[in-house]
Amino acid sequence: MSFSRFFSDDLKLYRQSDVRELLKVTEQKKVISFGGGLPDFSMFPFKEAIEVLEESLMINFQRAMQYAPTKGISQLIDVLKDLMKIEIGLDAREYDDMIILTGSQQGLDLAARALINPGDIIIVEKPTYLAALNSFKPRKPVIYGVSQDSDGLNTEELEKLLRELYSQGKKVKFLYTIPSNHNPAGTTLPEERRKHIYELASKYDFLVFEDDPYNLIMFEGQPMKPIKSFDHEGRVIYMSTLSKILSPGLRIGWIMAEKSFVEAIELIKQVADLHTSTLSQFIAIEWIKRKIYKEFLSRSVPLYRAKRDAMLSSLEENFSNEGSWTRPKGGLFLMMYLNRKIDTKELLKFSMKRGVVFVPGESFFHDSSGKNTMRLNFSYPTEKEISKGMRLLKEAYTELISA
Amino acid sequence: MSFSRFFSDDLKLYRQSDVRELLKVTEQKKVISFGGGLPDFSMFPFKEAIEVLEESLMINFQRAMQYAPTKGISQLIDVLKDLMKIEIGLDAREYDDMIILTGSQQGLDLAARALINPGDIIIVEKPTYLAALNSFKPRKPVIYGVSQDSDGLNTEELEKLLRELYSQGKKVKFLYTIPSNHNPAGTTLPEERRKHIYELASKYDFLVFEDDPYNLIMFEGQPMKPIKSFDHEGRVIYMSTLSKILSPGLRIGWIMAEKSFVEAIELIKQVADLHTSTLSQFIAIEWIKRKIYKEFLSRSVPLYRAKRDAMLSSLEENFSNEGSWTRPKGGLFLMMYLNRKIDTKELLKFSMKRGVVFVPGESFFHDSSGKNTMRLNFSYPTEKEISKGMRLLKEAYTELISA
Numbered sequence: 121m122s123f124s125r126f127f128s129d130d131l132k133l134y135r136q137s138d139v140r141e142l143l144k145v146t147e148q149k150k151v152i153s154f155g156g157g158l159p160d161f162s163m164f165p166f167k168e169a170i171e172v173l174e175e176s177l178m179i180n181f182q183r184a185m186q187y188a189p190t191k192g193i194s195q196l197i198d199v200l201k202d203l204m205k206i207e208i209g210l211d212a213r214e215y216d217d218m219i220i221l222t223g224s225q226q227g228l229d230l231a232a233r234a235l236i237n238p239g240d241i242i243i244v245e246k247p248t249y250l251a252a253l254n255s256f257k258p259r260k261p262v263i264y265g266v267s268q269d270s271d272g273l274n275t276e277e278l279e280k281l282l283r284e285l286y287s288q289g290k291k292v293k294f295l296y297t298i299p300s301n302h303n304p305a306g307t308t309l310p311e312e313r314r315k316h317i318y319e320l321a322s323k324y325d326f327l328v329f330e331d332d333p334y335n336l337i338m339f340e341g342q343p344m345k346p347i348k349s350f351d352h353e354g355r356v357i358y359m360s361t362l363s364k365i366l367s368p369g370l371r372i373g374w375i376m377a378e379k380s381f382v383e384a385i386e387l388i389k390q391v392a393d394l395h396t397s398t399l400s401q402f403i404a405i406e407w408i409k410r411k412i413y414k415e416f417l418s419r420s421v422p423l424y425r426a427k428r429d430a431m432l433s434s435l436e437e438n439f440s441n442e443g444s445w446t447r448p449k450g451g452l453f454l455m456m457y458l459n460r461k462i463d464t465k466e467l468l469k470f471s472m473k474r475g476v477v478f479v480p481g482e483s484f485f486h487d488s489s490g491k492n493t494m495r496l497n498f499s500y501p502t503e504k505e506i507s508k509g510m511r512l513l514k515e516a517y518t519e520l521i522s523a
Numbered sequence: 524m525s526f527s528r529f530f531s532d533d534l535k536l537y538r539q540s541d542v543r544e545l546l547k548v549t550e551q552k553k554v555i556s557f558g559g560g561l562p563d564f565s566m567f568p569f570k571e572a573i574e575v576l577e578e579s580l581m582i583n584f585q586r587a588m589q590y591a592p593t594k595g596i597s598q599l600i601d602v603l604k605d606l607m608k609i610e611i612g613l614d615a616r617e618y619d620d621m622i623i624l625t626g627s628q629q630g631l632d633l634a635a636r637a638l639i640n641p642g643d644i645i646i647v648e649k650p651t652y653l654a655a656l657n658s659f660k661p662r663k664p665v666i667y668g669v670s671q672d673s674d675g676l677n678t679e680e681l682e683k684l685l686r687e688l689y690s691q692g693k694k695v696k697f698l699y700t701i702p703s704n705h706n707p708a709g710t711t712l713p714e715e716r717r718k719h720i721y722e723l724a725s726k727y728d729f730l731v732f733e734d735d736p737y738n739l740i741m742f743e744g745q746p747m748k749p750i751k752s753f754d755h756e757g758r759v760i761y762m763s764t765l766s767k768i769l770s771p772g773l774r775i776g777w778i779m780a781e782k783s784f785v786e787a788i789e790l791i792k793q794v795a796d797l798h799t800s801t802l803s804q805f806i807a808i809e810w811i812k813r814k815i816y817k818e819f820l821s822r823s824v825p826l827y828r829a830k831r832d833a834m835l836s837s838l839e840e841n842f843s844n845e846g847s848w849t850r851p852k853g854g855l856f857l858m859m860y861l862n863r864k865i866d867t868k869e870l871l872k873f874s875m876k877r878g879v880v881f882v883p884g885e886s887f888f889h890d891s892s893g894k895n896t897m898r899l900n901f902s903y904p905t906e907k908e909i910s911k912g913m914r915l916l917k918e919a920y921t922e923l924i925s926a
Contacts, residue, residue, distance in 0.1 A: 121756040123781045126696065126730055128640050128662070134790045161585050170580060177573060182564050185770040222625055222774075225797040233661075237531050255794045258636075259531070293529065327529055353524040367588040369801030371625075380526045387537045391658045394628040397800040398772030 133258040152509035154478040157303065157452050158500040159364055160427075163419035169412050176406035184402040188395045191386050192220025192374070196401045199408045200374055204360075207336055208343045210376075215354045217382035219389070222396045224333060224361040224373030227385075228255035230392060231329060231357065231375070234384040236261045240293040241285065245273050247455065247484030247493070249303050249331065252296055261293070263486040270446060272307035273297060275316040282324045294327035294357075300344050301334035301451025304484045304495035308449045311345060318350045328356045336365050336417060338450040339425040354378035362404060364452065365413045370400040420499075424452065430503040431496065434510035442517065445496075452499040455481065458492040462520065467494070471516035476509040536661040555912035557881040560706065560855050561903040562767055563830075566822035572815050579809040587805040591798045594789050595623025595777070599804045602811045603777055607763075610739055611746045613779075618757045620785040622792070625799045627736060627764040627776030630788075631658035633795060634732060634760065634778070637787040639664045643696040644688065648676050650858065650887035650896070652706050652734065655699055664696070666889040673849060675710035676700060678719040685727045697730035697760075703747050704737035704854025707887045707898035711852045714748060721753045731759045739768050739820060741853040742828040757781035765807060767855065768816045773803040823902075827855065833906040834899065837913035845920065848899075855902040858884065861895040865923065870897070874919035879912040 177184060191197075197218045204210040212218065221227045228251060236242065236259035244253065246265035256263065264285075266278045278295070285292060295317065299309040309317075321328050328347055335343045348358035354377070361373035375385060389395075407413060428448060435445055435456065443458040458464070464480040471477065481493025501509060580587060594600075600621045607613040615621065624630045631654060639645065639662035647656065649668040659666065667688075669681045681698070688695060698720065702712040712720075724731050731750055738746045751761035757780070764776035778788060792798075810816060831851060838848055838859065846861040861867070867883040874880065884896025904912060 121758060121781070123757060123783045126638055126784075127787060128636065128638055128643075130640075131637055131787055131790070134794060136790060136793075156590070158590060161588055164585075164588065166584055170577075170584065173580070174573075174577060177576070181569055181573065182567070185564055185567065185772045187559070187561055187771045222796040222800075226795065229795050233531065234534055235529055235531055237533075240531075251794070251797070258794070354526060355524060367802075368590045369588045371796065371798070371800045378524070378526045381529075384530060384534055387534070387539060390539075391537060391654070391661070392629065392632050392795065393625040393774065394654070395774070397625075397774045397803050399770075399806070400800050400802060403802070 130258055133260070135254050135257065150475070151472070152476045152501055152505045152512070154476065154496040154498070154501065154509060156500060157497055159368065160420065160423060160499055163416070163423055165412060165415045165419070168410075168415065169407060172406045172410045172412060173403055176402055180402045184399045186398060188398040188401065190390045190395050192218075192396060193398070193401045193405065196220055196405050197374075199405055203408055204376070208346060210346055210349050210358070212376060213352075213354070215378055216376055217379040218374055218376045219382050219385050220396050220401065221373040221375060221389070222393055223363060223368070223371040224331065224359050225251060225255075226389070226392065227359045227373055227375050228252050230385045230388045232256050232259045233388050234381065235293055235327070241290055242293050243278070243281070243295045244486055245297060245302070245305070246486070247304050247481060247490055248296065248486065249298060250483045252331065253483075253486055256296070265486050268302070268305050268307055270307060271313065272299065272302060272305070272309040273313065273317070275313045275320070278317070279320055282320055286324060292324060292326040294329045295321065296329045296331065297347070298331045298334075299347060300332055301337060301448055303334065303451065304453050304455050304479070304481065306446035306448030306451060306454035308344060314345065314347045315350055318347055318356070321355055322353065326355075330356055330358050332358065332360045333364050334451040335360075337421060337424060337452065339421060339428065340449045348376070357381060362413070365417055366404065366407055370397075370404055372396060372400055372404050424499050427498040427501070427503055427506060428454070430506045431498040431510070434507050438510050438514035452497055454496050454498065456494050456496060460521065461492055463491045464494045465491070467517060467520055470520045471513050474512040474516050476512045476516070478513070533661055536663070538657050538660065553878070554875070555879045555904055555908045555915070557879065557899040557901070557904065557912060559903060560900055562771065563823065563826060563902055566819070566826055568815060568818045568822070571813075571818065572810060575809045575813045575815060576806055579805055583805050587802045589801060591801040591804065593793045593798050595621075595799060596801070596804045596808070599623055599808050600777075602808055606811055607779070611749060613749055613752050613761070615779060616755075616757070618781055619779055620782040621777055621779045622785050622788050623799050623804065624776040624778060624792070625796055626766060626771070626774040627734065627762050628654060628658075629792070629795065630762045630776055630778050631655050633788045633791045635659050635662045636791050637784065638696055638730070644693055645696050646681070646684070646698045647889055648700060648705070648708070649889070650707050650884060650893055651699065651889065652701060653886045655734065656886075656889055659699070668889050671705070671708050671710055673710065674716065675702065675705060675708070675712040676716065676720070678716045678723070681720070682723055685723060689727060695727060695729040697732045698724065699732045699734065700750070701734045701737075702750060703735060704740055704851055705856075706737065706854065707856050707858050707882070707884065709849035709851030709854060709857035711747060717748065717750045718753055721750055721759070724758055725756065729758075733759055733761050735761065735763045736767050737854040738763075740824060740827060740855065742824060742831065743852050751779070760784060765816070768820055769807065769810055773800075773807055775799060775803055775807050827902050830901040830904070830906055830909060831857070833909045834901040834913070837910050841913050841917035855900055857899050857901065859897050859899060863924065864895055866894045867897045868894070870920060870923050873923045874916050877915040877919050879915045879919070881916070
């Protein structure tokens with residue numbers, strides 16, 4: 121029987137993520153991967169974490185096994201509010217509310233359903249997070265892009281675009297932005313630009329969807345004030361996750377936003393998965409209360425910093441005449457821009473033969489530009505792998521351009 | 524700032540579930556609840572379960588913390604295949620594949636997105652699971668209903684409806700059915716009817732979406748052969764969950780279906796939540812391998828049977844002249860049909876004042892008929908609460924009809 125004739129027309133709008141496909145390959149064989157965005161757990165405080173987990177389950181096991189409210193367990197919401205207050209100075213306003221998500225990926229999907237009508241204009245960064253693009257596209261928006269420079273989203277260009285759109289009578293629904301330690305670009309928006317974005321949102325009356333998973337992975341200086349902290353109207357949707365500061369396996373993210381938006385997300389989440397794993401939520405409560413994330417960050421931030429430095433010097437050694445790259449202040453990724461008009465998807469074929477993978481940049485651009493770019497992850501490979509992998513990547517590059 | 528002007532038009536299509544709202548009330552104060560569908564964990568083998576969990580995490584902790592494939596951890600898929608084979612004699616065919624879901628609720632949402640175009644015809648039981656209706660409706664299908672008698676879906680009526688529709692040139696996309704220990708109806712389809720459904724699906728060329736969470740909670744005789752076991756074409760989508768046989772807090776469900784459908788679900792799940800909690804998956808693997816679910820079932824099935832019996836005799840005592848009800852062979856629910864044309868939403872207001880809640884039947888009917896029905900859960904309240912709650916319900920009923 122041919123099943124495909126039963127599929128909905130919308131199924132065509134869902135795209136396979138190149139990164140996930142890549143992950144499948146890397147799971148199967150021994151390769152050096154600059155591809156995924158996996159945390160390095162070699163320095164995770166396992167002993168303490170397991171002790172805390174056991175203690176917590178002894179007390180809460182029956183509740184941890186049962187159904188939970190769609191919005192999330194209220195204790196988890198409370199400790200996350202405290203975490204945001206302590207770590208990034210972000211305080212909930214009286215019109216704000218919070219909801220727990222099954223990873224921030226779910227927030228992208230639910231927000232797209234709550235906000236986007238077909239034909240609505242949304243603005244993203246060039247490049248932007250590809251899973252965000254994949255979540256938005258099934259809702260059939262019209263997507264505009266704004267370039268990034270070494271300080272992230274170019275807000276002058278954003279202002280120009282907005283003027284143009286509004287002079288044509290076109291309204292924007294929201295701007296999606298990753299202001300700190302951007303995936304994939306490796307950029308961090310300075311405070312002036314954050315304020316500028318908020319001013320523009322107010323002036324041109326659109327929402328800001330602020331995705332902030334990497335703010336606490338900061339190698340130089342302090343985490344940045346989120347755009348949400350300048351929001352006095354309720355137009356910024358703030359989203360974050362425990363995936364990079366504790367564990368992606370827990371699948372815990374959250375949205376803090378204006379109450380009626382949180383209600384809308386709750387309504388759709390009820391259909392999407394009823395609620396987030398109760399067990400994960402109970403474990404997260406204790407790990408946050410007992411500062412396991414602080415302990416992990418205090419070890420992983422120096423580790424990632426050293427890996428970033430290793431990657432920067434390997435790039436300098438191998439690619440100084442062939443391209444440029446961002447110098448991230450934190451996070452897990454940097455982006456390389458090749459000087460030649462090379463399609464990095466081609467380069468990937470050559471590098472895979474040599475046992476090194478990365479994500480071709482094209483899929484991070486809403487308009488599939490950026491073919492000569494690649495996203496390089498430095499959090500997961502060891503320093504030795506980074507140095508060896510970069511040499512192999514250079515060999516693959518040399519082979520490609522001489523082919 | 525008024526946020527609502529930013530909402531998508533589709534947001535209107537998502538309905539608040541009466542059950543979830545009820546759950547919020549019952550969480551807040553001490554009431555006797557016939558409302559939810561919560562397992563009773565008083566007989567859960569906690570000690571063994573925690574021991575197994577600790578052993579498993581000692582070995583797998585680093586993997587349990589990390590990202591996982593969207594399709595699910597292959598070991599979990601393997602143990603679930605074994606479970607289905609052993610417990611209900613269901614074997615995967617060569618064209619079948621499986622995917623792990625964040626609870627079977629997610630399967631309803633993802634299948635709706637993969638299959639339904641606006642205007643597509645789907646058929647459901649009268650009554651049916653309300654969360655299924657809430658998942659299907661945002662995709663704007665045209666929903667037809669087929670009545671249930673004491674043996675579940677009336678397949679003669681189904682055949683008549685199909686003949687009518689097809690004579691008008693109308694095709695059906697799928698039939699959604701809960702064949703065993705139905706929620707809310709408390710009915711179980713005999714094998715002949717299961718075969719009849721499959722024959723009709725073949726003849727009229729539609730899919731069967733078989734939702735089977737309660738099959739192992741069987742008080743009399745053995746679990747039933749799923750409709751999927753008669754499927755030699757790949758047109759039955761089989762879905763189940765660990766929520767009733769292990770723990771709803773894990774949020775683990777699965778779909779076994781034709782390969783290309785599983786691929787479609789995987790594609791959408793990537794956008795929906797990337798993957799199901801890795802931690803939950805590792806715990807589930809060990810609990811199934813180590814037969815914790817068997818131990819739990821061997822204790823909870825007799826417990827639920829006794830509670831069903833308590834509810835049946837309380838109904839007999841209090842409502843024998845006022846209505847009729849199903850006598851479930853298993854599961855967690857039964858349905859009462861009142862003789863008088865009373866709106867049970869009104870009755871609920873009266874019963875809440877006396878500290879007893881249930882779910883008014885209306886929302887389980889796609890056409891909002893069944894206003895004189897109510898779903899009664901017997902798995903969660905104690906026998907004593909059942910007997911007391913039923914007396915209070917009768918008092919509320921008497922008050923309402925004399926008002």
